[in-house]
């Protein structure tokens with residue numbers, strides 16, 4: 001069984017191809033938006049009352065904590081477990097027990113991890129236990145908050161899944177909190193890609209399990225598929241075929257989603273598809289024929305590449321032309337007009353939209369997808385509906401076999417199945433409405449523990465990439481000479497190569513971190529904050545990575561982050577910004593862009609023509625920076641629409657494709 005990323009051929013990512021469906025979407029959007037708006041207003045109205053309640057609780061907790069130092073370890077453990085038991089019986093609104101419980105947890109953290117949670121962190125723990133979305137600035141210690149909240153919930157009798165974006169973070173965060181869990185005698189499970197079935201079953205059965213969103217949702221899909229099969233087959237036949245595959249997940253009780261915006265918003269654009277067996281319709285011959293045919297089509301004349309919607313639109317003339325060109329076909333998918341045109345669009349996407357080292361890597365004659373949000377390779381994930389094979393054909397790799405879809409779910413539907421759901425992120429402001437409308441999660445923002453000392457330097461826009469790289473090298477040289485470490489954030493592996501070439505030719509030494517060399521990730525990150533270090537990284541270094549400053553770096557102004565291009569989503573840019581000036585440390589940030597960056601494709605050509613003619617003056621550069629920010633906003637809105645329509649189609653096709661039963 002393998003896991004698929006749907007291609008643009010999948011109906012839900014291309015709503016414009018389905019006009020009737022579009023109409024339903026618009027009708028429902030108005031009603032939903034109104035309901036969501038009213039609910040959201042009500043939640044906002046009660047926020048100050050909730051805030052007062054929680055802060056009062058913390059004052060009590062702080063007072064209690066001072067007396068806990070004299071408790072022996074056994075006594076501390078017994079009292080913490082007992083307080084959890086009382087809350088389980090009385091509910092989380094028992095104020096006196098809750099204050100004591102938070103104070104006890106804080107003491108456990110001090111003794112086992114050497115970290116005394118700041119008041120804002122305890123506030124965060126309480127907010128998570130209430131099933132809300134916690135907005136806490138980058139670097140403020142969310143890992144500790146999630147760990148303590150998970151321990152607290154487990155002591156209150158809930159089975160908790162702490163969900164994070166990648167295997168590295170799942171394993172690292174579980175390791176981080178393990179001493180506290182061991183102290184409280186709570187078993188801790190970790191599920192990563194390599195985990196065997198037996199390990200998964202064991203880990204999910206633990207009171208607290210750290211896992212990635214991907215593994216969790218696919219395990220859930222596999223369980224659901226299995227329980228469907230169980231429903232269809234007689235007990236005897238079922239046990240013969242499925243005896244080795246016991247159910248993995250014991251129930252969806254409480255999920256705490258770290259980097260919630262990435263998991264529940266960004267990744268929600270892509271439904272998860274489980275596939276099995278071979279799709280015999282789109283065979284190698286069809287792939288070859290369509291790929292060769294589309295090579296002779298002319299951009300602009302036969303088709304238009306739409307970067308905003310990430311699709312290709314065939315012109316009327318081209319549609320007529322294909323009729324004639326394929327008139328001789330007597331069987332197969334190319335016989336049917338609709339399927340033929342979709343395959344042609346797919347092939348054009350393979351040729352013109354998907355780029356090596358940006359969207360995928362070619363390694364050992366295999367095409368591996370790069371996750372655009374995390375910058376990581378997603379091994380074993382493939383695009384569906386023949387797109388993967390088309391890209392393999394384009395890259396001269398042996399063609400793999402297209403698979404048939406057997407089950408599908410979106411993150412929106414999956415996470416809503418939990419009895420209780422909470423999340424955390426440093427960057428949720430722009431998507432707070434979406435969280436409320438889709439997941440019913442209200443956002444609660446906590447202040448920073450210490451004032452933020454980040455310096456934002458004025459950015460610059462250049463006419464060409466070459467100018468941008470030249471300026472970058474000059475700037476990096478200056479900072480490097482001062483001794484401060486620099487982190488250069490780039491968007492793709494392809495861009496890393498360009499930066500590296502420029503830095504190398506200037507005689508600068510640097511480390512790189514990207515999808516193709518992620519095995520050294522921990523080592524690279526651990527050195528990135530040392531004196532004189534230069535690190536070039538894709539957005540792999542953007543989330544969850546804590547870059548510790550080396551000795552003496554504080555006095556040099558801390559870590560300096562340079563972003564070399566805007567991402568499609570502003571939140572990802574802010575994550576990169578959040579690598580510097582953490583926990584009250586010094587640090588600075590600046591951004592360099594060029595009018596050859598992918599986002600510039602969304603700027604009106606007239607402006608670009610004028611710039612080409614008259615050059616980029618200081619004022620024009622400022623205006624270009626504004627236009628690039630606006631283009632990013634436009635893309636964000638487009639992605640939000642895609643997610644909205646995906647959720648709707650998921651509802652309408654739910655009975656057919658996704659599974660509604662819980663694997664219990």
Ligand SMILES: Nc1ncnc2c1ncn2[C@@H]1O[C@H](COP(=O)(O)OP(=O)(O)OP(=O)(O)O)[C@@H](O)[C@H]1O
Nearest residue numbers: 115116117118138139140141142143144426544546
């Ligand atoms: N109460 C505390 N006292 C001292 N140090 C702390 C405390 N809480 C967390 N830290 C430290 O702060 C650093 C940042 O923590 P962490 O990586 O959890 O932040 P984060 O909010 O998850 O950041 P990001 O949003 O970038 O993922 C870590 O080195 C962590 O050990």
